[in-house]
Amino acid sequence: MLDVFEIIDPRFRDLILPIAWLERLHTGMRWCEGPVYFADQRCLIWSDIPNNRLMRWCEDTQAVGVFRADSNFANGNTRDRQGRLVTCEHRTRRLTRTEPDGTLTVLADRYRGARLNSPNDVVVKSDGTLWFTDPTYGIASDYEGGRAEPEQDGRYVFRLDPRAGTLAVVADDFGQPNGLAFSPDESLLYIADSGGIGREAGNRHIRAFTVRADNTLADSRVVTEVTPHAPDGFRVDEAGRLWSSAGDGVHCYTPEGDLLGKIRVPERVGNLAFGGAAGNRLFICGHTSLYAVFVNTRGARPPAPKRL
Template sequence: MAIDLTDSFEVIDERFRKLAFGNVHLERLYTGCRWAEGPAWFAAGRYLVWSDIPNDRMLRWDETDGSVSVFRQPAMNSNGHTVDREGRLVSCEHRGRCVSRTEHDGTRTVLAERFEGKRFNSPNDVVVKSDGSIWFSDPSYGIDSDYEGDAAPSELGACCVYRIAPDLRGVTRVADDFVQPNGLAFSPDERLLYIVDTGATHRDDGPRHIRRFRVKEDGASLAGGEVFAECGNGLFDGLRSDVHGNIWTSAGDGVHCYAADGTLIGKVLVPEAVANVCFGGPKRNRLFICGTTSLYSVYLNTRGAGRGMR
């Protein structure tokens, strides 16, 4: 017998029913942002950190009591975040034009701010691979205006994807054929890297899709890059993979779920355009959703890949 799902879900392919629960609704946990982005789950503390970019602050939601507080302000117009293998916050800073790390004692360390002597545009989203390397996108959004950063010309003249070596001693460019590279996510086995291109924000005929790359045997470079999925509502932005290889990606009407074969199988419907998502909670089966002005969550019948960091 087919499961009747609540109006928080839209089933497009029957495979999606196995990923949702019949009695679960989307929950709004907080509202009051201008552009919510970059959620990152801290398992040890049972809390979530996310960005409110135009308000130049980072917020903290506590799972133990549902409270929200300011984690950091000013916050260098930080955008995407992740948690590294040692439980430290890794952040993409628009205004700092760098990738930084918050140490366990609260101090800030700049991990990368230049490539070949030139400043980055405005690092946007970031993932940490199991070998400790850090992969991030560098579109121009943070230097396009003063709303989410500081308006400035691009020193690099291109928007690309980069990798910071595990020992932090080198930065390499791993993909350079993007208009505006955005969200990133590894597959569960880290053999694939999915990268969003939101180039439609800057070109009428620009891309609004996810591309899929193969991670080469060296673990440090990419091959391929075919289009995995085209966005049918708004733009893709941030995305995550679950343990089954499904891709959960933000879109204009909520979160779209794609099977590993590229089929759109279902949606989590959200009343605001979604910017980014991450898995969290003790079992990594709670999807946290940054939707424009608000933070939402929904429980799913799947778990985030890795340790909830991607």
């Protein structure tokens, strides 16, 4: 059996369970992405992008099935403050919300009159705003969406206020913005730049931004470089540590960027999510398979929204 945990810093020992192992829950996919855990339904939904479908795994029965057969080449997923599924779609180049009756509501598909590139990953803040990245991966070929020319003059990170219906650029200097996550207190927003994927040169790092009171970003800094491959999706735990995808598995970093250790996975990792009854089960989207491993920490939970 694969030696799952690689300890680089002794502090990593406190975050792992020596008796836990890496479980492969399902395989046979082409590129797994966008896992989101539904605690109230004890299930995980994730994307199989090239196969153009959303998948669902049930924790109680271990059953796996197709949640949505035609997902518009969905990538990143999250839940909003009302528990509804929010999805980044490559083919339609839009951000959508799944309503309780199964219908789709388009949240964003254009900025200043031009179509978005291909929304990639999305997170929700406790105030209900949605923050998502818009690289060009979904329009670079027909494999993950539909080949097309970009209409935006940049590869932006957006903030959407669904109540006001406003869409704003919060960062505009990324090669290819990818995964993103808030710190537990939402004072920081971390964003991956995977501009080096498929290129000899380009960014392969995670940056941190200070989140101002007016929901703008400031004080950008590189937290860590991620190799092999590049950072794609990542999550933050209850202590603010970053758990990032990489070419050899999952890397765990302190908020300051120190590499504590790795969870070895036998294929490239695209994204991950905390879940399970206690929030201590890490679900990992490998290239072709969905994995899970129990760890000795919990995923960060957003603070309660402020009363107005």
